[in-house]
Amino acid sequence: MKKADIFEFFRRLAEANPAPETELEYGNVYQLLVAVTLSAQATDVGVNKATRRLFQIVKTPQDMLDLGEEGLKEHIKTIGLFNSKAKNVMAMAEILVREHGGEVPADRDALTALPGVGRKTANVVMNCAFGAETFAVDTHIFRVGNRTGLARGKTPLAVEKALDKNVPQPFRVGAHHWLILHGRYVCKARTPECWHCGVVDLCAFKGKVLVKGAKPAAAARGKAAGRNKAKESKA
Numbered sequence: 001m002k003k004a005d006i007f008e009f010f011r012r013l014a015e016a017n018p019a020p021e022t023e024l025e026y027g028n029v030y031q032l033l034v035a036v037t038l039s040a041q042a043t044d045v046g047v048n049k050a051t052r053r054l055f056q057i058v059k060t061p062q063d064m065l066d067l068g069e070e071g072l073k074e075h076i077k078t079i080g081l082f083n084s085k086a087k088n089v090m091a092m093a094e095i096l097v098r099e100h101g102g103e104v105p106a107d108r109d110a111l112t113a114l115p116g117v118g119r120k121t122a123n124v125v126m127n128c129a130f131g132a133e134t135f136a137v138d139t140h141i142f143r144v145g146n147r148t149g150l151a152r153g154k155t156p157l158a159v160e161k162a163l164d165k166n167v168p169q170p171f172r173v174g175a176h177h178w179l180i181l182h183g184r185y186v187c188k189a190r191t192p193e194c195w196h197c198g199v200v201d202l203c204a205f206k207g208k209v210l211v212k213g214a215k216p217a218a219a220a221r222g223k224a225a226g227r228n229k230a231k232e233s234k235a
């Protein structure tokens, strides 16, 4: 995609949603870190359901240690992989209390050193909590980046690097939110809803579905599915 088109792409997404936010619910940075950790291979809606009650009691890493692993499991048992997530969240709380004075560090190396925190989670926390220009490539961003030609890559890290290179100011902080929301609600995995897509004239995807009810072209569908199988980043 040409530079001017990329600018226009984000200008339109920004115009439609000037203050994009994560759909995960949280009250402070620590709760955000926990929510993002729990959201790996789970939906934001499912995580919010579980954390609404949990976050009334747990506001700090010390609160989490006081609750204990079994107590935490009771709250998150509706979320996939809750056993291993509970272990990670408890180990993370211990490290935050022991090594960071109960605070969430703001840099990627310190974040990814925490149990259960991969590059994607660190990027979300750095972006949403600290306003960093990071691009947390999830399945939606991976798909939208490749389909549109905005940021092509065979792995999430390659797409992240392409976004870092291609996304201009003043859109760098909001970019990952706009792309996630666009992928979740318009540029959907199975059938992209190109018939009401606000950036349809800028997008390079060959299999556009321009009529509601039509099926995506087989070739493009297969290609997109292949890309979607490309390893997703560690949470």
Ligand code: SF4
Residues within 6 Å of the ligand: 147, 148, 186, 187, 188, 192, 193, 194, 197, 198, 199, 200, 201, 203, 204, 205, 208, 209
């Ligand atoms: S035109 Fe279609 S494929 Fe391109 S971004 Fe919009 S919904 Fe996605």
